[in-house]
Amino acid sequence: MVAKILVVDDELELERLILQRFKKNIRNQKFEFIFARNGKEALETLAHEVPPVDTILTDLRMPEMDGLILLDRIKEIDETLKAVVVSAYGDMVNIRTAMNRGAFDFLTKPIDFRDLEITINKTVEFVTETRKNRQQLRQVRDRLHQRAYSDELTGLANRNAFLDRLQVCVDQFAENPEGLFAVLFLELCRYRMVKYSFGHGLSDRLLIATAKRLKTCLRSTDVLARLGADEFAILLQNIRDDREVQSIADRIHEAMKSPFHLDGSLLFSGVNIGIALGNLGSTQPADFLQSADTAMHYAKDPGNSPTAFFVPAMQENALWRLQLESELQQAIAQEELHLNYQPIIFLPNHSVSGFEALVRWRHPQRGRVFPSEFIPLAEETGLIVPLDNWVLWRAGEQLNRWRSQFPQFWPLSISVNLSEIELSHPSYLALIDRILTENFLSGCSLKIEITERTLMQQSSQINNLISQLKTRGIQLCIDDFGTGYSCLAYLHRLPLDIIKIDRSFINGMETDSKKLDIVKTILTLAETLGFQAIAEGVETAAQLTLLRSLGCPYAQGYLFSKPLEEPAVASFLTAFSSE
Ligand code: C2E
Ligand code: CA
Ligand code: CA
Numbered sequence: 025m026v027a028k029i030l031v032v033d034d035e036l037e038l039e040r041l042i043l044q045r046f047k048k049n050i051r052n053q054k055f056e057f058i059f060a061r062n063g064k065e066a067l068e069t070l071a072h073e074v075p076p077v078d079t080i081l082t083d084l085r086m087p088e089m090d091g092l093i094l095l096d097r098i099k100e101i102d103e104t105l106k107a108v109v110v111s112a113y114g115d116m117v118n119i120r121t122a123m124n125r126g127a128f129d130f131l132t133k134p135i136d137f138r139d140l141e142i143t144i145n146k147t148v149e150f151v152t153e154t155r156k157n158r159q160q161l162r163q164v165r166d167r168l169h170q171r172a173y174s175d176e177l178t179g180l181a182n183r184n185a186f187l188d189r190l191q192v193c194v195d196q197f198a199e200n201p202e203g204l205f206a207v208l209f210l211e212l213c214r215y216r217m218v219k220y221s222f223g224h225g226l227s228d229r230l231l232i233a234t235a236k237r238l239k240t241c242l243r244s245t246d247v248l249a250r251l252g253a254d255e256f257a258i259l260l261q262n263i264r265d266d267r268e269v270q271s272i273a274d275r276i277h278e279a280m281k282s283p284f285h286l287d288g289s290l291l292f293s294g295v296n297i298g299i300a301l302g303n304l305g306s307t308q309p310a311d312f313l314q315s316a317d318t319a320m321h322y323a324k325d326p327g328n329s330p331t332a333f334f335v336p337a338m339q340e341n342a343l344w345r346l347q348l349e350s351e352l353q354q355a356i357a358q359e360e361l362h363l364n365y366q367p368i369i370f371l372p373n374h375s376v377s378g379f380e381a382l383v384r385w386r387h388p389q390r391g392r393v394f395p396s397e398f399i400p401l402a403e404e405t406g407l408i409v410p411l412d413n414w415v416l417w418r419a420g421e422q423l424n425r426w427r428s429q430f431p432q433f434w435p436l437s438i439s440v441n442l443s444e445i446e447l448s449h450p451s452y453l454a455l456i457d458r459i460l461t462e463n464f465l466s467g468c469s470l471k472i473e474i475t476e477r478t479l480m481q482q483s484s485q486i487n488n489l490i491s492q493l494k495t496r497g498i499q500l501c502i503d504d505f506g507t508g509y510s511c512l513a514y515l516h517r518l519p520l521d522i523i524k525i526d527r528s529f530i531n532g533m534e535t536d537s538k539k540l541d542i543v544k545t546i547l548t549l550a551e552t553l554g555f556q557a558i559a560e561g562v563e564t565a566a567q568l569t570l571l572r573s574l575g576c577p578y579a580q581g582y583l584f585s586k587p588l589e590e591p592a593v594a595s596f597l598t599a600f601s602s603e
Contacts, residue, residue: 027144029079030057030058030080032062032083034083058077066089082094082109095127104154114130173188178232180249181248190313191309193261206260206299207312209316218291230286230291277330296323298317298332299332300333301333318334318342321342325400348393352407356414360386362590364382364384365381365438367379368579371576376596378436378437379439379593380441382395382587409445412442415440416442423463424464433597437468441473442473468497472500502522505546506546516553524557525559529542530581534564534567534570547576556578558577559578563582
């Protein structure tokens, strides 16, 4: 590399000597010399020279701007650059003054050229080293910055970067409320399930693929960020109105519709989108993200549209959920949960074949909290895993007690509801085995209810698990049948045992011929496929008569009994058997 040396001297003498002395070196391209006549010219040269000057040789006494002032001002242009003073006035005062102003060395005229060459080399080396260190430092700083502001997995902006961009947007909007913006909070559906069933590798690839799809729905000026595990955020600027935002959200849903082909697996996902518009009335970026998040939770409710615009009333609901979540966590730890048992009746001989375990939460302040309120929340937060584990344990222990308590009613079975997430948990089978062994139960006394929606996920993991359960004699029951979208061909392939006809078809079947037709069809289907059928939610004698006449083998519902507290089970069994 050629070192660039700036020689600052008003006497042409120095220039001439240097050129003469370094001629050989100039040809070798070790040094390139450029010249200035005084400090002022030198500063101008420094400001424009590319690549930059590596070392300065400067005289002290010069017209317009002397060497001392030049020494002072070099750092304004380049902090790494060093100057060597070459002066005829090499007395101590001058040397000290120059050194105090940042001179790297001091040479006296007449010049000893060997000395000069050594000094130039030394100075260039020092400057080069300093610059190299600085550059490395800058690179480290850039990398740290990159890490602090981008998401490593997807390469998208992260939360910090998103909030920074949002802050700019919020400030601009405060000055000019014309340019509306919107913050979209997105959550990927079924991410947790994919992570538990297929592992990190695949769930990571799902996130990367999602990021790619989201990008295709956005303009280059929109900001897309990944906030956390399965959460993304989008900042849309300069939008006309909420209709425009809605159409972008629609485009995103459309893009997410087709399945992801990842590692030979076909994965269906989707997103729920919450939206906060720029006219929220806050100046804090975090408020926009929070509001969009709140709206996203609203959108996530199964009954709602997958896109929701934030309105203040959602906040109350969000607070309530937040509190409920932490309380539920405690409830599982402190055993505030307990089980109720609803009998399942075998119709042909009017006997109790078993019970369905239904979880209950006796909240110290709120009183009874129903599963419809906390199961969806537990599924969302992952708390469903410890919850369902707890239910399995309790159900197993209970059945073991009943066996010694009610030999006259034996065999009884117990049905347990399990969520998709629990089912995909890696340690699930081991848990079942422990529960069966420790309670001396055979698999055939345990039934597992899975909703139709879960089964239709078609994951090889769930299929594999089902066959593992079968080898243990555990019966599988498809819950809420008729409410999902079962593919009949698929149903046929699954080694299921029981279909539970959803209570929405039983309720009103006496008067509504359509419902009656559906019940008939499901019963025929069950028979054809060799499944047993349980009618859920039987409330009236008329429904029971109809079901009997249709040959439905099992029924469950308030007509026989509401879900019972444990102590009431004994008297129910006795009373029922003497009916
Ligand atoms: P599900 O599995 O469909 O449970 C049947 C629900 O219907 C129960 O509601 C039960 O109390 C109610 N029911 C029973 N007979 C009648 C009737 O004749 N009429 C009417 N109107 N309702 C009847 P519950 O206990 O509130 O549970 C609601 C849902 O929560 C359950 O629906 C199940 O999906 C879920 N769940 C309950 N316990 C657990 C659990 O331990 N784990 C999981 N993952 N889910 C649970
Ligand atoms: Ca059930
Ligand atoms: Ca059900």
